[in-house]
Amino acid sequence: xxxxxNWLLFAVAALSMMLTVLVPLFIGLYRAxxxxxxxxxxxxxxxxxxxxxxxxxxxxxxxMEKQMTKGFEQLKELLQSxxxxxxxx
Numbered sequence: 001x002x003x004x005x006n007w008l009l010f011a012v013a014a015l016s017m018m019l020t021v022l023v024p025l026f027i028g029l030y031r032a033x034x035x036x037x038x039x040x041x042x043x044x045x046x047x048x049x050x051x052x053x054x055x056x057x058x059x060x061x062x063x064m065e066k067q068m069t070k071g072f073e074q075l076k077e078l079l080q081s082x083x084x085x086x087x088x089x
Contacts, residue, residue: 052060
């Protein structure tokens, strides 16, 4: 009987030691996972705020097209005027 009680005490002690280590470890891992989860949710919100909508991209494209058209017209006029100056000489 004493032999059985020694094994029982050993099992209880071993279980207590494992729980003393494992429970705080699992709690720490769970909290770290929750913290990372919250940070990723905030990051998704922040990134989503910086994305351009389709309308924004369309407006930007229209503005760029107008500026390029004006730029090409000015370049064409400049080249025409230089060509005319060379022909006059």
